[in-house]
Amino acid sequence: METMRKVVLSLGSNLGDRLQVLEKAINKLTRRFPRNFKQSSFYETLPWGFETENLFLNCCVIFDDTIQPEELLEVTQEIEREFGRELKSNNGSYASRVLDIDIIYMGNTTIKTEKLTIPHPLMYVRNFVLRPLVEILPNFVDPLCNQSVKELLDRCNDENNVLLYNK
Template sequence: MAHAVYLGLGTNLGDKEHNLRIAIDRIGEKVGAVVRRSSFLVTEPWGFCSDNTFVNAVIMAETQLSPIEVLHATQQIERDMGRTMKSVGGEYHDRVIDIDILLYDDIILETEELTIPHPLMYERDFVMTPLREIMAKKE
């Protein structure tokens, strides 16, 4: 049975739209078929100061992977694309790509490694705007 996983993507370094397209392609290869994709949204940095604007998007993929397997796959994609530092303790940095698990089916999960739904998504317009866009799309 396929599970619906919603992923938030963001980038503020390099060719941003290209970064998102590459990440989406790799998610399709490593996580599962990308069924929906939001528009790309240009936003200001959130939680830190940077001269670089972000380009954000949300996608929905159908996956056979468990939530933890999705996390590990997306973290590997981030590393493969050149992301060297994860945000820790509310300290954010410029990044080539950031992939967050927003929702996975309708589960609620809270472990040291992963929390679903994403605990900060409701505070972030750059997540909620594209998420609403793709949730409104018909199958």
């Protein structure tokens, strides 16, 4: 019997109709992972790690599932490709993108391979992940830091303003 885990994904877009892209991607995820699916509000943010005039729209989703981490990575990358995404980054450099889906948590699972690290290693310094996540999962305890998501946000030094997005 496979173990049911709480899966957390962060979604972002800064090209095209950002809201429509995120809503369509969330719809695909909801159909694939319907158990206890929850979504945060959308937040508008400055780009992180590179320069562009295109603001990002970000959100987090959570759901329960027994999927294995490598299979989830394949599912999220397939959804990204459906929206035209080709590379996650170019030689470690970030660029504007129609859709980005990052795996943040899979329950208390910790993984570090060439292709996948869970919890996501940069989530601790990204307001655009922590702020929406606090909205839907504030008391989840990070398996590496042994702190709640709310505590992680409180200690995050990311100066990037994360503003609630009004449609």
